[in-house]
Amino acid sequence: MKQSLTLGKVTKFMGLGFLSTLKGLFTGKLDKEEFKTFLRKTVVPIASILLFIGLWHMGAKSLYNIEADHKIEKALTDQGQEAAVALRACIASGESGCQPNTLPSPSQVWDSYKSLLRDHNIIAADKAAFIEKTAALNETRTAQGLDAITYTGRPSFVDQIFRSLKTVFAGFLLALFIAVPLGIFIGLSPTLKSAFNWFIQIFKPVSPVVWYLLVFMIVKTLLIGSNEDSSFTISFISVGLCSMWATLVNTAMGVSSVDKDYINVAKVLKLGNFQKIFKVVLPSSLPLIFTGLKITLSVAWMVLIAIELLAQSPGLGLFVWEEFQNGANDSNAKIIVAMFVIGIIGFLLDRLMLTIQNWVSFDKTDAI
Amino acid sequence: MAYLELNNIYKTYGQGDSETEVLSNINLTIEEGEFVAIVGFTGSGKTTLVNLINGLIEPTKGEVLFKGAPVQGTSHERGVIFQNYSLLPWLTVGQNVFMAVKEAFPKKSKTELNDIVANYVEMVSLTPAINKRPKELSGGMRQRVAVARALAMKPEMIIMDEPLGALDALTRGNLQDEILNIWGQDKRTALLITNDVDEGIYMADRIIPLRPGPNATLGPEFKIDLERPRDKTEMNDNANFKETRNAIIEYLMDIGDERKSKSTVEYVLPELSPKDFVNQFK
Numbered sequence: 001m002k003q004s005l006t007l008g009k010v011t012k013f014m015g016l017g018f019l020s021t022l023k024g025l026f027t028g029k030l031d032k033e034e035f036k037t038f039l040r041k042t043v044v045p046i047a048s049i050l051l052f053i054g055l056w057h058m059g060a061k062s063l064y065n066i067e068a069d070h071k072i073e074k075a076l077t078d079q080g081q082e083a084a085v086a087l088r089a090c091i092a093s094g095e096s097g098c099q100p101n102t103l104p105s106p107s108q109v110w111d112s113y114k115s116l117l118r119d120h121n122i123i124a125a126d127k128a129a130f131i132e133k134t135a136a137l138n139e140t141r142t143a144q145g146l147d148a149i150t151y152t153g154r155p156s157f158v159d160q161i162f163r164s165l166k167t168v169f170a171g172f173l174l175a176l177f178i179a180v181p182l183g184i185f186i187g188l189s190p191t192l193k194s195a196f197n198w199f200i201q202i203f204k205p206v207s208p209v210v211w212y213l214l215v216f217m218i219v220k221t222l223l224i225g226s227n228e229d230s231s232f233t234i235s236f237i238s239v240g241l242c243s244m245w246a247t248l249v250n251t252a253m254g255v256s257s258v259d260k261d262y263i264n265v266a267k268v269l270k271l272g273n274f275q276k277i278f279k280v281v282l283p284s285s286l287p288l289i290f291t292g293l294k295i296t297l298s299v300a301w302m303v304l305i306a307i308e309l310l311a312q313s314p315g316l317g318l319f320v321w322e323e324f325q326n327g328a329n330d331s332n333a334k335i336i337v338a339m340f341v342i343g344i345i346g347f348l349l350d351r352l353m354l355t356i357q358n359w360v361s362f363d364k365t366d367a368i
Numbered sequence: 369m370a371y372l373e374l375n376n377i378y379k380t381y382g383q384g385d386s387e388t389e390v391l392s393n394i395n396l397t398i399e400e401g402e403f404v405a406i407v408g409f410t411g412s413g414k415t416t417l418v419n420l421i422n423g424l425i426e427p428t429k430g431e432v433l434f435k436g437a438p439v440q441g442t443s444h445e446r447g448v449i450f451q452n453y454s455l456l457p458w459l460t461v462g463q464n465v466f467m468a469v470k471e472a473f474p475k476k477s478k479t480e481l482n483d484i485v486a487n488y489v490e491m492v493s494l495t496p497a498i499n500k501r502p503k504e505l506s507g508g509m510r511q512r513v514a515v516a517r518a519l520a521m522k523p524e525m526i527i528m529d530e531p532l533g534a535l536d537a538l539t540r541g542n543l544q545d546e547i548l549n550i551w552g553q554d555k556r557t558a559l560l561i562t563n564d565v566d567e568g569i570y571m572a573d574r575i576i577p578l579r580p581g582p583n584a585t586l587g588p589e590f591k592i593d594l595e596r597p598r599d600k601t602e603m604n605d606n607a608n609f610k611e612t613r614n615a616i617i618e619y620l621m622d623i624g625d626e627r628k629s630k631s632t633v634e635y636v637l638p639e640l641s642p643k644d645f646v647n648q649f650k
Binding site: 286 | 422424443454468471472
């Protein structure tokens with residue numbers, strides 16, 4: 001039963017079906033119907049993106065003008081005519097010191113993106129040089145039983161992204177390991193269900209900020225006397241606790257609502273409890289469990305920013321906060337860059353989960 | 369001692385006012401090696417009866433005796449073919465059968481079990497589809513997998529709950545022959561629940577109509593004295609067949625009419641009289 005594995009099938013499986021249409025366009029194998037789908041699925045989104053950027057540009061420009069007028073007006077009333085003329089000239093010249101601080105335009109954001117990348121390259125080179133320089137020294141230090149010297153310079157934007165991803169995956173795994181087994185037990189036993197129901201109903205709507213404070217209270221006490229930086233631990237535990245509810249509820253629901261026919265089959269075949277759970281109940285509730293996990297991952301990524309910000313744990317959240325506090329000329333643009341990066345990574349994570357879900361679920365619409 | 373015995377079975381669902389008696393006073397004996405068909409209307413409690421015999425539910429009153437011992441829970445001795453196939457969609461044909469075989473013969477080695485699986489899948493001529501999932505199969509093929517799964521456990525008795533109900537007439541005919549073939553090989557006891565009188569006559573030794581529920585009970589039995597193997601086309605001209613068929617259908621139609629004419633609900637009409645229009649305008 002070997003079936004061919006084509007690029008088209010794989011991309012469709014991952015929810016990226018438009019890629020194969022794009023391929024068809026370049027290879028010239030596209031009929032009228034397909035061309036229409038191509039228009040709808042590729043051209044229309046691109047057009048709407050361009051429209052969005054255009055509107056953003058115009059909006060940013062008008063905000064810029066309002067802010068500039070206000071600044072000049074203020075200079076006129078506070079410092080007099082001369083200062084106002086000087087400020088107007090300064091704004092017109094584009095000098096960074098006197099630019100109005102408002103929503104950055106798309107081109108400013110793009111520039112910031114490039115400068116962040118440049119910054120990353122510089123830091124990466126610096127780090128590589130540092131590691132090379134200390135390699136020999138570290139060898140002797142480890143031989144002597146001393147701690148190796150590590151690079152403690154400023155993390156670049158890309159480093160922050162990876163720190164955030166690390167935190168979110170740690171939190172996600174925590175949620176997975178708590179919520180799935182617990183959900184299975186709750187789904188299987190009506191007694192446990194009524195025991196846990198109030199707990200779930202009350203703690204599900206609690207805000208990430210409060211979860212952070214709760215975890216902070218507990219972890220702080222537990223880690224008394226240790227010099228370790230607890231910010232990472234606190235933030236990933238908070239992320240996990242915030243996001244696990246969707247999985248918990250979905251797993252419990254999936255397990256408790258297995259088709260009666262399958263349960264009858266399990267009874268007639270006289271499957272043992274272990275067999276029944278692993279061969280019948282779990283496979284049949286997998287689609288719901290995965291829907292829960294998908295929600296959990298996206299919630300985890302969403303609350304991560306707020307929690308990193310509070311916990312002062314390095315990552316995109318802290319980056320955004322620091323840029324806001326920084327108030328430099330391009331800080332606003334950098335915040336917008338971070339916003340897009342957060343959005344795009346969230347989208348990719350969602351697609352990743354969708355792919356895994358399609359992979360393990362028996363209800364495949366496009367089986368490879 | 370009868371092979372399977374149902375003594376004064378009553379089954380009620382619900383409690384208090386909403387209590388309904390689905391089955392009442394069911395008495396049935398099946399001898400070893402016999403093929404019995406129970407024919408009845410949809411909704412007459414056939415599935416409840418089957419579940420009582422295979423041990424999925426317990427009677428409210430009365431007892432089900434299998435080889436002299438009361439039925440308690442399901443058993444590998446009684447194989448069940450469900451109405452809606454009930455295959456596990458995440459397992460392939462082979463895996464579905466394998467799961468059953470592994471439970472039935474826990475002591476056999478994996479190769480032996482695989483041989484049994486291959487054997488029975490071959491028997492229902494699904495070897496080319498052994499690695500397919502139920503979703504990729506037609507209704508008839510799925511039911512054949514269910515047949516293979518039930519038979520591969522080598523049950524002493526096969527209980528079939530409208531196994532062919534959801535299939536088209538042609539597939540139905542083929543599968544009837546296949547089931548009869550397999551049954552004929554080692555003459556296990558079989559109980560077929562069906563809503564098709566012709567199917568019952570073609571396959572069974574005895575036909576017992578189930579009077580429609582609530583309070584469903586078994587009607588008088590009809591013996592089918594036709595030589596096996598039976599031939600469908602010849603059967604149509606057989607005087608004996610026609611007679612039995614007409615008798616059963618007449619019986620079922622009669623109780624059907626009875627059910628229609630006998631309404632138990634009494635409609636209380638409000639006491640109303642027409643208004644006196646003339647006096648109203650005075």
